[in-house]
Amino acid sequence: MSASLSYSNPKHFNAYTLEGGLHKSLAAKLKGGNTTSKSIANSSVTVATVAPLGAHQPFTLPVLHQKLTQYTRGSDRRQLLRLLKNPKEFPSSHVMKNVFVEDIAMAEREAAYERGALNGVKFMKVKEPTPPGADKETPMDSYFLQTLREICGHMCEMDGVIGSIDPMALYGGLLLRLCRSTSEKDALEEVTPLLARDELIVIPLKRRHHTPAGKTGGESKLAPPIDVELFVEAGDVHAKVTMTHEFGLFRKSDLIARGVNEHRLSEWSKLLTKGKPLSSNQHKLLHDAAFTNMKPWVFLDVDVIERINFGSGNNVRFLSVRVPDDKNSGYVR
Numbered sequence: 001m002s003a004s005l006s007y008s009n010p011k012h013f014n015a016y017t018l019e020g021g022l023h024k025s026l027a028a029k030l031k032g033g034n035t036t037s038k039s040i041a042n043s044s045v046t047v048a049t050v051a052p053l054g055a056h057q058p059f060t061l062p063v064l065h066q067k068l069t070q071y072t073r074g075s076d077r078r079q080l081l082r083l084l085k086n087p088k089e090f091p092s093s094h095v096m097k098n099v100f101v102e103d104i105a106m107a108e109r110e111a112a113y114e115r116g117a118l119n120g121v122k123f124m125k126v127k128e129p130t131p132p133g134a135d136k137e138t139p140m141d142s143y144f145l146q147t148l149r150e151i152c153g154h155m156c157e158m159d160g161v162i163g164s165i166d167p168m169a170l171y172g173g174l175l176l177r178l179c180r181s182t183s184e185k186d187a188l189e190e191v192t193p194l195l196a197r198d199e200l201i202v203i204p205l206k207r208r209h210h211t212p213a214g215k216t217g218g219e220s221k222l223a224p225p226i227d228v229e230l231f232v233e234a235g236d237v238h239a240k241v242t243m244t245h246e247f248g249l250f251r252k253s254d255l256i257a258r259g260v261n262e263h264r265l266s267e268w269s270k271l272l273t274k275g276k277p278l279s280s281n282q283h284k285l286l287h288d289a290a291f292t293n294m295k296p297w298v299f300l301d302v303d304v305i306e307r308i309n310f311g312s313g314n315n316v317r318f319l320s321v322r323v324p325d326d327k328n329s330g331y332v333r
Contacts, residue, residue, distance in 0.1 A: 059091055065197060072199040072251060077297060084298065084323045094190055096304065096317045099176050099183070107179035112142045113209065114178065115225035118151065126222065148174065151230055155237050162235030162311065170237060170310055177241040178226060180209055183304045187245050190319050191302060195249055201268060205246040205296070206286050224301075236311025243304045248296025258290040299327035 067089070071080040084090050101107050116123050123144035152174070153167040177183075184204060196202050204210070207223045224244040231238055256262055264285040301324050306317040 059089055061194070064090060064194070068195065068197050068200060072197070080298060081323060081328055084321075090194075090321075092321045094319050096186060096190060096319050098315065098317060099179075099186070099306070101176045101179050101182050104172055104175055107175045107182075108145070110180055110209070111145055111175060111178040111226075114142075114144065114180065115222060116144045116178075117225055117227045118144065118147060119229055119231075121147075122225065123147070124225070148228070155230060155232060158232055160232050160235060161237060165237060165310065173308065173310060174228065174230075174239060174241065177239075177243070177306055177308075178228075180223060180226075180243065180245075183243045184245050187302045187304050187319055188247075191247065191300070191321060199252055200297075201250050201252055201255070201265065202247055202300070203250055203268065203296075204286065205248050205299075206291060207246065210286050236309050239308045239310065241306050241308075245302045245304065247300040247302055249298040249300060250296050254294075254297065255290065258294060260288050260290045261285070264288070299324060301327075 064083075067083055068080070071077075071083065113126055115126055123142070125143065149167070149171050152170045155161065156165045156167045156170060188202065188204070192202050207221055209223055224246065227240075227242040229240040252265060255265060268285060301322040303320040303322065304317070305320060306315060308315040
C-alpha cells in the first residue's frame with residue numbers, strides 16, 4: 001500500500017490546481033452575466049450555465065436577504081422554499097476557488113472511507129471507522145481507490161494519449177478532489193454568505209465523516225457517494241468529480257429552544273471565514289445532543305463539481321445548490 005503514497009511528480013498534479021487557466025478565464029467571462037454552455041480554451045470541457053453573485057438582473061443579495069428574513073420571521077416555509085427554487089431570485093450555481101489540500105496522505109485516508117462511482121461502476125462497501133488506539137498515520141486503502149489507481153495507469157498507457165503522463169501524478173491530482181473535509185469547508189464558505197442571516201444558520205447534517213478517527217459512538221449514516229468520470233478526449237486525460245454535501249438551513253431560535261450551546265452557535269459562521277479547517281468548537285456543535293433526531297427547517301443538497309483537463313492543466317470548479325423535493329416534501333405543491 002505504501003506505493004499509493006509515493007507520488008513521483010507532485011509538481012505535476014499540483015499544476016492541476018493552478019490559479020490561472022480555465023478557472024480565471026471562466027470567472028472573467030462570467031463577470032458580466034450568465035454565459036451559455038460552450039467549450040472553453042483548449043480543455044474540451046463543457047461548462048453549464050453559471051450565475052455568479054449579482055450577475056442576474058432580478059437577483060441582488062440585499063433583496064435575497066430581505067426575503068429570507070421576512071419569510072423566516074413569518075415562519076413561512078412554503079415561500080422560503082419557493083424563493084430558493086427560483087433561479088431568478090436565488091442563482092443556484094457559483095464559481096468556486098481552486099481546491100487546496102496540504103496533506104495528500106490525509107486526503108487518501110479520507111477517501112478510503114468513501115463510497116464512490118467510477119465511470120458508472122459503484123463501490124458501495126466502505127471500511128469501518130478506525131478503532132481507538134490505531135495509528136492515524138497508517139496508509140489506508142479501499143477497493144474504490146485500488147480500482148482508481150489501476151484505471152489511472154490504463155489511461156496513461158492508452159495509444160490516444162498525447163505526451164507522457166505519470167499515473168501516480170494523475171492519481172494524486174484526483175485525490176485532491178476526493179478530500180471531503182476540504183470540499184465541505186469550501187462549500188460552506190460559499191453558501192453561508194448567501195443564506196446565513198441573523199435568524200438562519202447553515203450547518204452540515206452530521207454524517208460518519210464528522211466523527212474524529214478513533215472515536216466511537218459517532219454517526220453511522222454515510223455521506224452520498226462521490227461520482228468520478230475519467231476519460232480520454234483529443235489526446236488528453238479528462239475527469240469530472242462530483243461530491244454532494246448534505247446541509248441544513250436551521251432557524252437559530254429552534255436550535256436554542258432545543259438547548260444548543262448559544263456561544264458555539266454564534267461562533268459558527270465567524271469561524272467559517274477564517275480559511276482554516278473546522279475547529280474543535282465547530283465539531284462539538286455538530287455533536288451536540290440537541291441535534292439528535294432534529295430536522296433542519298430546509299434541507300439543502302450542495303454539489304461541488306470540478307472538471308479537469310490533465311493534459312493542459314485547465315480546470316473549472318463550481319458549486320450547485322439544490323433544494324430536494326423528496327427531503328422537503330409536503331410544503332411545495
